[in-house]
Amino acid sequence: LSGLLLVLFVSVSSAFSPVRPQLSRSSLGVSFGLDPSSESKSNEANTDVAWDWKTLSDDVFAEDKRPIILFDGHCNLCNGGVNFALDYDSQAQFRFVSLRSKVGQSLLLRAGRNPRDLSSIGLVHSDGAQSFFQTDAVLRIAQKLDSPFLKLMGTFGFLVPPFFRDVIYKVVSENRYAFGEQYDQCRIDFDGEFDTRFVQDPEEIEEEL
Secondary structure, eight states: OHHHHHHHHHHHHHHHSOOOOBOSSOTTTOOTTOOTTGGGGTTTSOOOOSSOHHHHHHHTTTSOOOOEEEEOTTOHHHHHHHHHHHHTOTTOOOEEEETTSHHHHHHHHHTTSOTTOOSSOEEEOSSTTOEEEHHHHHHHHHHHSSOHHHHHHHHHGGGSOHHHHHHHHHHHHHTGGGSSOOOSSOBOOSSSTTGGGBOOOHHHHHHHO
């Protein structure tokens, strides 16, 4: 079920989601020295960062309590999943942030994970104790989307033991850059339709003012 759900996210988003323009200068796509192979070194990476990650991770929930989806903005597969979630989340229940941004890395630290680990989608709630990754995140996201089929998949997917679900997820994750072009920037819209859905780093917000 989990494997089918992952395939559905990609295939449907590619087939039906409108093409999203790319923006070369955005906090969603800034890499901060990270590279696609970072996840393979996640256990060895230094977890220290050069900013107050605790304050930053709290600030993003200060006025907006909606959960945040963490994704790899340089990955075509991941961008397809984000496009799909945007198109099938008419109630705007989720926000998004790149794993490569300062906010993304701060939320990883908040969840007790290595900030250099780009290997998994994440779902982080305003309650710091509620953070989910890999298929646990995918299934919970699916439960909240508009499609009754996805809600059903998200619910019954938990009947599959996590070990089996995550084996499929890891295979897809480790080969995600093979699914189409690898971007050096993250997707974002220019018409402002999804402005409130993407969390920016503080310095990006200041530059826009």
